[in-house]
Amino acid sequence: MLDLKLVQKNPELVREALEKRGSDIDIEVFNSLDQKRKELVQEVETLKAERNRASGEISKRKRSGEDASDLIETMGKVASRVKELDSELGEIEAREREWLVSCPNIPNETTPLGKSEDDNPVLRYWGDKPKLDFKPKEHWELGTALGGLDFERAAKLAGARFAVQFGWAARLERALAAFMLDVQVGEHGHTEVIPPYMVNSTSMFGTGQLPKFAGDSFKLADWDYYLIPTAEVPLTNLYRDEVLEEDMLPVKFCALTPCFRSEAGSYGKDTKGLIRQHQFHKVEMVRFAHPEHSYEDLEEMTANAETILQKLGIHYRVIELCTGDIGFSSAKTYDIEVWLPGQDKYREISSCSNIEDFQARRANIRFKPRDSKKTAFVHTLNGSGLAVGRTFVAVLENFQQADGSLLIPEALKPYMGGIEKVEAP
């Protein structure tokens, strides 16, 4: 959520930001609502002041035994007018707020201009594509052939966009998750968290999933519970309505959680394999940062995510999302895209964003600067470190062998219970 005052006092800045994003949100709608609001407020407050004065007078007369019926009668009329204006004002304010919470964040000035994902600049590459002297399989083909992946039975249990992992595949998933956590906790100083995997609508609102993206999540019938689409939601909301000490910042959390997404609107996209599932595991990093240092935090967090692929020895590139492709809440986002030989493509495996104070304002997360009496909003950041399911895909596609077997990357061996190579049954 943007600062109401900013939108009121600097609508041009907001208009510009919306244009850069290619957003269809109209600032004029807000402007006219706000104009009307100001007029109503002025009128109703004048009446209320009059009513309060009269109330005091009535009270005084009553206590001294005087008659006040004339005042009471006049105030009856004022009261009904106040009621009218109040309800009108309430409606305007509700619409104004609706506009405000549907308005995306203002991109940071360093976020590159662009219309779509085609305009996202590549910042850097790490490593090299593996030299395979055979035609690489796609991960679902390999995983199925090796007896680890089963999409048919998953469809029987639940439906499309689910998978069952057996034996080595389940073990590999667990190994990846444990490995990632060990790095993010042990080497990068994150505090490990196990949060609820369901959250209430207030939490979903706090991070920006609601109200605009309600259809993207799973909601439990008859409960105000949503399955978390990412651990960003519970982790960021941990400090909702709290005031942190300046010395605490940055606070660095990470969590391994399942993530649940409806993937509405993605019909026909990535229908095969593990790339786009209703349920997947992700190690998520969330930071509460000092506003003055949040962009350094973004660089560090992105590096934290990259470390995982470097240790695994998998080629990737880092791109920066342009203004037309950046997420609703984000001011600046780096995506890490891993190389998938089977698909012959780079695919997103991590997304690291600085949300600045956009979520902090929604969720009311503040800190107390040492030299000031006023509290200020923190900056929140989040990034995958990494998406476990997609890393599983990357391992399969990058470490497959000509004979159809799969080698386990060095870094994962300690986690694999002695499995070093997976061969067809």
Add this chain to the structure above:
RNA sequence: GGAGAGGUGGCCGAGCUGGCUGAAGGCGCACGCCUGCUAAGCGUGUAAUGGGGUAACUCAUUCGGGGGUUCAAAUCCCCCCCUCUCCGCCA
């Protein structure tokens, strides 16, 4: 699932037979005084948000959230949320 208790300012805690109560008292905090040994005492001040004014100041809103009654609601009525205790059930 059943029964009960409660949600008030940074915190604790009165008020809840409706009317100078934005809210006693305490703690904490800030400033000042006093005092020469840890420390204590005394005095004063101390909510947030929005509007107007250079300013002193002033107006409005806020006692979990929403609605209602009334000239007037922290106080009365209705709905919802949350927390706690006891019982039941349960990995």
